[in-house]
Amino acid sequence: MKVLVPIKRVIDYNVKVRVKLDNSNVDLANVKMAINPFCEIAVEEAIRLKEAGVATEVIAVSIGTKACQEQLRTALALGADRAIQIDTDLTLDAINIAKLLQKIVEEEQPQLVILGKQAIDSDNNQTGQMLAALTNMPQGTFASIVKVQDDKVNVTREVDGGLQTVTLNLPAIVTTDLRLNEPRYASLPNIMKAKRKPLDVKSAEDFGIDLTPRTQTLKVTPPAERKAGIIVETIDELVEKLKNEAKVIS
Amino acid sequence: MSILVFAEHDNNSLKGDTLKTVAAAQAITGDIHILVAGSNCQCVAQEAAKVNGVSKVLVADNAAYEHQLAENISLLVTELASDYQHILATALTTGKNFMPRVAALLDVTQISDIIGVESADTFVRPIYAGNAIATVKSLDSKKVITVRSTGFDAVTTDGNAEIVALDNVTDAGNSSHVSDELTVSERPELGAASVIISGGRGMQNGDNFKLLEGIADKLGAAIGASRAAVDAGFVPNDMQVGQTGKIVAPDLYIAVGISGAIQHLAGMKDSKVIVAINKDPEAPIFQVADYGFVGDLFDALPELESKL
Numbered sequence: 001m002k003v004l005v006p007i008k009r010v011i012d013y014n015v016k017v018r019v020k021l022d023n024s025n026v027d028l029a030n031v032k033m034a035i036n037p038f039c040e041i042a043v044e045e046a047i048r049l050k051e052a053g054v055a056t057e058v059i060a061v062s063i064g065t066k067a068c069q070e071q072l073r074t075a076l077a078l079g080a081d082r083a084i085q086i087d088t089d090l091t092l093d094a095i096n097i098a099k100l101l102q103k104i105v106e107e108e109q110p111q112l113v114i115l116g117k118q119a120i121d122s123d124n125n126q127t128g129q130m131l132a133a134l135t136n137m138p139q140g141t142f143a144s145i146v147k148v149q150d151d152k153v154n155v156t157r158e159v160d161g162g163l164q165t166v167t168l169n170l171p172a173i174v175t176t177d178l179r180l181n182e183p184r185y186a187s188l189p190n191i192m193k194a195k196r197k198p199l200d201v202k203s204a205e206d207f208g209i210d211l212t213p214r215t216q217t218l219k220v221t222p223p224a225e226r227k228a229g230i231i232v233e234t235i236d237e238l239v240e241k242l243k244n245e246a247k248v249i250s
Numbered sequence: 251m252s253i254l255v256f257a258e259h260d261n262n263s264l265k266g267d268t269l270k271t272v273a274a275a276q277a278i279t280g281d282i283h284i285l286v287a288g289s290n291c292q293c294v295a296q297e298a299a300k301v302n303g304v305s306k307v308l309v310a311d312n313a314a315y316e317h318q319l320a321e322n323i324s325l326l327v328t329e330l331a332s333d334y335q336h337i338l339a340t341a342l343t344t345g346k347n348f349m350p351r352v353a354a355l356l357d358v359t360q361i362s363d364i365i366g367v368e369s370a371d372t373f374v375r376p377i378y379a380g381n382a383i384a385t386v387k388s389l390d391s392k393k394v395i396t397v398r399s400t401g402f403d404a405v406t407t408d409g410n411a412e413i414v415a416l417d418n419v420t421d422a423g424n425s426s427h428v429s430d431e432l433t434v435s436e437r438p439e440l441g442a443a444s445v446i447i448s449g450g451r452g453m454q455n456g457d458n459f460k461l462l463e464g465i466a467d468k469l470g471a472a473i474g475a476s477r478a479a480v481d482a483g484f485v486p487n488d489m490q491v492g493q494t495g496k497i498v499a500p501d502l503y504i505a506v507g508i509s510g511a512i513q514h515l516a517g518m519k520d521s522k523v524i525v526a527i528n529k530d531p532e533a534p535i536f537q538v539a540d541y542g543f544v545g546d547l548f549d550a551l552p553e554l555e556s557k558l
Contacts, residue, residue, distance in 0.1 A: 139320055215388055231542045
């Protein structure tokens with residue numbers, strides 16, 4: 001079966017984010033970019049399914065400018081078979097991303113689509129679920145275990161109170177949580193090999209989807225700073241402060 | 251203009267977070283209805299009817315909704331959507347799971363995790379793990395919104411809303427529930443606790459979390475953990491506080507052996523009072539702590555427990 005893995009190019013998770021002085025957005029000039037960590041887990045899971053003989057082909061897809069080919073090449077170096085870039089320089093809302101991915105799902109007919117549960121830039125946590133609704137597929141979000149059995153997939157999900165396991169008919173959508181797997185590093189020979197793997201470029205405009213923005217960002221500001229407090233010398237002093245100054249214990 | 255609020259519950263009781271989501275609905279202003287979707291959930295409906303500011307409680311009581319599978323709930327909410335301008339759910343795992351499906355079926359984009367309401371179409375939400383705060387205007391005709399409960403104060407529960415039974419049954423038939431493995435604890439839930447004590451990698455192993463239990467018992471606190479402690483297998487994932495775990499804002503948050511990665515701070519920095527206990531005086535957690543204690547947690551914790 002084919003597995004489709006949509007990935008997003010985002011700011012590297014180690015980079016300290018700074019808001020632009022004019023409050024228009026965060027400053028992304030000259031910062032290190034990477035595959036969104038949850039998307040990397042999705043790529044790893046797809047490759048493991050291929051190594052286990054469950055998946056026959058792993059296709060990575062990303063939407064954005066030519067720059068996102070860098071992340072697609074990384075996915076190819078990790079083990080994806082081919083890649084698709086949907087070229088656009090628009091900033092797209094999640095619903096429009098999901099509609100473009102729906103077109104790719106219709107073309108490629110994957111049995112499983114694995115996505116990261118959220119991107120660490122917009123923190124939206126919605127594209128996977130939206131794609132599931134648009135393609136009328138069931139979904140296993142926030143997955144920590146994925147097991148394909150015949151024409152079904154069992155997904156164990158991280159939920160508020162613990163874990164929940166659901167069975168989904170294939171084709172299905174899975175979104176990854178942190179503990180699904182630990183992604184591998186790409187080896188140098190595989191990075192070289194990835195350069196020769198196929199990477200198709202399609203123009204977002206050619207899909208005939210209305211990509212008009214659905215949201216307008218009015219401003220982006222830094223969060224309220226928390227002032228550092230005091231260092232107490234003893235536990236007695238700590239207990240005294242919590243009782244009499246902060247009044248949070250009695 | 252009407253607002254539909256999805257009730258967060260376990261078929262037995264209404265989760266307190268729903269009261270905060272209703273507060274967000276009040277800030278939008280409109281006629282507020284609550285939807286209780288579940289199975290044998292009449293007692294939840296009774297509770298929801300007491301939520302202040304709510305005029306109507308819609309109850310969809312059917313086996314198809316027992317486990318609140320996203321495929322089924324999203325169809326139900328989409329069927330009801332024509333009567334509402336705004337649809338709100340709490341940004342907990344149930345709401346996060348099904349609400350984007352509703353948005354897609356209505357051809358709108360979702361406004362996720364709001365912490366403030368500027369007007370009926372403009373909302374405030376954290377991005378980049380809370381390192382930036384965006385004010386976003388929705389241009390869609392209908393607003394599908396998830397609400398981060400730490401951003402709002404709970405409404406009171408002395409109301410008396412009308413309860414209306416729905417006979418909609420929407421079963422997508424493509425998914426089914428297998429099992430739950432829920433953590434059983436006598437302590438308060440992380441989302442509802444007024445005091446939280448969390449352990450990090452500095453705890454060294456799962457057994458050492460017992461050192462937190464005595465203090466938690468004395469303070470009536472919930473116990474949390476950093477991602478490092480969860481990934482190291484010390485404790486289960488549902489204890490994780492942070493960007494991708496639970497977002498909490500208790501009156502008192504005690505961070506023990508937690509260095510304070512931005513992903514952890516994103517989950518707790520709105521707490522009223524933060525205490526940090528760490529042997530590394532350079533740990534970033536001290537930059538957000540009201541009270542810091544530099545020292546070995548294995549000495550500090552027993553002493554703290556004995557002095558409370």
